[in-house]
Amino acid sequence: MILVGLIGWPVGHSRSPLMHNAAFRAAGLDGYYALLPVPPQRVGEAVLGLRALGFRGANVTVPHKQAVIPYLDSLTAEARAIGAVNTMVVDEQGTLWGTNTDAPGFMRDLETKGLSFRPLRERGALILGAGGSARAVAYALAMRQVPIHILARRVEQAQTLVASLAPHIPQPGLLQPHPWDELPRWGPRVQLIVHCTPVGMHPHEEASPWPQDLPILPHQWVYDLIYNPPRTRLMAQAQEAGARAWNGLGMLVYQGALAWEQWTGQPAPVEAMWAALNPPNDSPESPQG
Numbered sequence: 001m002i003l004v005g006l007i008g009w010p011v012g013h014s015r016s017p018l019m020h021n022a023a024f025r026a027a028g029l030d031g032y033y034a035l036l037p038v039p040p041q042r043v044g045e046a047v048l049g050l051r052a053l054g055f056r057g058a059n060v061t062v063p064h065k066q067a068v069i070p071y072l073d074s075l076t077a078e079a080r081a082i083g084a085v086n087t088m089v090v091d092e093q094g095t096l097w098g099t100n101t102d103a104p105g106f107m108r109d110l111e112t113k114g115l116s117f118r119p120l121r122e123r124g125a126l127i128l129g130a131g132g133s134a135r136a137v138a139y140a141l142a143m144r145q146v147p148i149h150i151l152a153r154r155v156e157q158a159q160t161l162v163a164s165l166a167p168h169i170p171q172p173g174l175l176q177p178h179p180w181d182e183l184p185r186w187g188p189r190v191q192l193i194v195h196c197t198p199v200g201m202h203p204h205e206e207a208s209p210w211p212q213d214l215p216i217l218p219h220q221w222v223y224d225l226i227y228n229p230p231r232t233r234l235m236a237q238a239q240e241a242g243a244r245a246w247n248g249l250g251m252l253v254y255q256g257a258l259a260w261e262q263w264t265g266q267p268a269p270v271e272a273m274w275a276a277l278n279p280p281n282d283s284p285e286s287p288q289g
Contacts, residue, residue: 002031008061022276081168105255
């Protein structure tokens with residue numbers, strides 16, 4: 001039996017078991033994805049216990065994405081650059097290694113939307129926030145030669161993000177930190193806006209990081225990593241302006257699919273994973289998307 005799971009604190013809200021267990025059923029594999037609530041003081045024991053319990057690996061969510069690193073045998077280049085692990089794998093030799101599928105999962109979702117990277121490289125991207133998810137998004141875009149402006153409430157956090165990613169990307173000059181009050185300056189200039197803060201997440205659905213008097217332009221793309229609610233206030237603002245907008249459910253699915261492939265060695269049944277999460281409508285232009 002293939003045993004995998006999710007380590008975090010708490011984990012009861014997670015939708016990952018739905019899509020991973022659906023993937024096992026669709027692929028005809030004897031596997032099970034379990035929720036593994038681990039308090040912060042027991043992280044080391046939990047990580048090292050994966051081998052003893054016969055697990056193939058586990059996902060990692062907040063607040064443990066950095067805390068697991070000292071207990072791993074090795075890290076992939078993505079995990080080292082981003083400074084966080086969201087997927088752990090126990091290989092056939094018993095080696096326990098960590099990777100980060102958030103960055104390639106985000107990029108795979110963008111690619112499935114049929115977006116051209118030419119306007120992205122010409123006009124750049126704006127990332128709102130400088131936390132862990134922002135680091136993954138910034139790394140993914142920088143590796144595709146996209147100029148990136150990172151805005152944070154505390155500009156020091158954006159500066160730290162840029163400094164830590166710079167040694168791991170081919171063109172460090174692509175990353176520029178800015179204080180939040182420069183949003184009116186950079187917002188209209190970019191092609192892609194990626195929201196990486198919790199503003200607008202359930203139960204605060206009416207909140208938005210975007211000022212009501214700041215226009216979103218019809219040619220722009222807005223990607224909100226929040227997927228609960230499925231249509232955030234920011235997405236509504238973008239769609240009302242004629243822009244294309246998506247929530248973060250696709251990133252959740254594709255980062256999960258990449259992890260599933262690491263554990264099983266088989267292509268992930270992505271359609272089954274989508275269906276298990278039952279999105280109202282994953283069309284980019286849908287007002288329900």
